[in-house]
Amino acid sequence: MATKFYDFQKVRGVCIQTTSGNQGAGNEITFDVPAGSFVDVRAYVTTAFNGTTPTLTVDDGTTTFINAADITIAGAVAGGEKFYTSNGTITISIGGSGSTTGELYVEARYTNSQISDGTYSNNG
Numbered sequence: 159m160a161t162k163f164y165d166f167q168k169v170r171g172v173c174i175q176t177t178s179g180n181q182g183a184g185n186e187i188t189f190d191v192p193a194g195s196f197v198d199v200r201a202y203v204t205t206a207f208n209g210t211t212p213t214l215t216v217d218d219g220t221t222t223f224i225n226a227a228d229i230t231i232a233g234a235v236a237g238g239e240k241f242y243t244s245n246g247t248i249t250i251s252i253g254g255s256g257s258t259t260g261e262l263y264v265e266a267r268y269t270n271s272q273i274s275d276g277t278y279s280n281n282g
Contacts, residue, residue, distance in 0.1 A: 195269065214226070229252070229260065
């Protein structure tokens with residue numbers, strides 16, 4: 159009989175709230191991603207940003223998950239995914255200027271191939 163073996167990893171992640179107070183250079187938010195992680199990034203604007211050309215960019219210096227997305231309308235913002243063979247750092251940037259209102263959440267969910275949370279074997 160064939161043996162089926164599964165190595166399970168819990169989904170881990172971060173959910174980061176950012177507001178108009180994080181707009182502009184020097185106000186970026188960063189978080190680290192461990193090697194061996196498959197990461198899925200997305201965002202949701204809960205309160206539309208005002209001001210001059212507010213945008214959301216989420217990247218790691220190599221891969222851009224969200225590229226200068228318009229955040230003047232509340233709703234979901236499509237993201238992207240990546241597998242990290244080495245450690246990485248993801249940066250959240252709010253572009254534009256002069257926003258006095260606005261709130262959004264960036265979520266990065268990941269599983270890590272180097273962390274085992276349990277195994278399951280079925281010999282039947």
